């Protein structure tokens with residue numbers, strides 16, 4: 001378990017991490033999300049005792065990192081895959097780590113096998129590709145067989161097979177009851193891997209919740225319906241008091257309804273349906289909705305002001321709220337500007 005309490009880091013004028021309090025629990029993969037510059041790496045560095053907090057506290061299984069004897073046996077981390085002695089072979093790099101942390105040297109061959117680097121174990125790390133470097137960094141994290149694992153952007157540079165491998169590795173580590181904390185900008189990957197999410201923006205906590213709850217709270221879910229008898233269906237739904245949104249593509253959308261009820265209603269009135277599908281926004285859409293006001297670095301150049309790029313939830317990367325941390329609008333307001341019957 002990793003516990004943060006009021007964790008704060010200031011670099012001069014810059015408040016990089018602002019009063020973060022949350023707990024990373026065992027037995028699940030916790031995703032750590034935030035726009036560029038949100039403070040994720042700084043937070044992870046403080047967890048590992050690499051940066052001293054300006055205020056607040058981090059405890060690893062109840063103890064400060066500095067007080068852990070042989071810390072690699074408690075917490076393994078991949079922060080910067082390039083942070084290794086390039087002149088050493090993969091085997092020797094891991095052997096040095098093992099020897100300085102009281103870890104039996106037989107673990108070196110075991111973790112090299114786990115990450116698929118046995119064949120290149122004697123090759124110098126400086127000749128490794130980005131993906132091989134990531135695998136070696138992950139081997140280092142696994143070396144002490146720790147109960148807690150932390151990965152900063154672990155899929156960087158990995159090919160699809162490598163991404164699939166690390167997804168399964170993280171899930172299996174969590175299934176063994178370990179604490180797995182992982183940051184990534186790849187939302188589709190995070191959606192497949194994480195059970196729980198911690199989201200920060202401009203150093204502050206924006207969400208600490210399950211993946212399902214995060215998407216539910218920060219996006220719109222609705223039923224999409226297509227029918228060749230659209231006008232009749234509209235009349236029937238209207239008579240039943242169901243609020244329908246007519247989307248531009250000819251489909252109808254019902255917020256908060258149940259597909260079964262709409263299907264049965266259509267059947268009762270002998271209305272043919274070509275589509276009846278529950279729609280849920282992706283993690284990426286939910287993330288952009290939540291963090292829209294907390295994005296530090298905006299891209300303006302290729303988005304002309306008179307032709308904004310719209311999503312059903314608004315314009316991404318637009319500061320839509322007065323302050324970064326103002327509560328996002330309630331769901332019933334979304335789609336308000338769409339044509340309602």
Ligand SMILES: Nc1ncnc2c1ncn2[C@@H]1O[C@H](COP(=O)(O)OP(=O)(O)OP(=O)(O)O)[C@@H](O)[C@H]1O
Pocket residue numbers: 011014015016034035036037038039040041042043
């Ligand atoms: N050593 C430092 N000195 C001054 N400012 C720093 C330092 N390290 C980080 N910062 C600033 O603190 C803020 C948080 O940076 P951090 O790298 O933790 O963000 P991040 O969420 O990991 O970003 P990214 O997703 O881009 O990796 C940024 O504004 C960054 O410029």
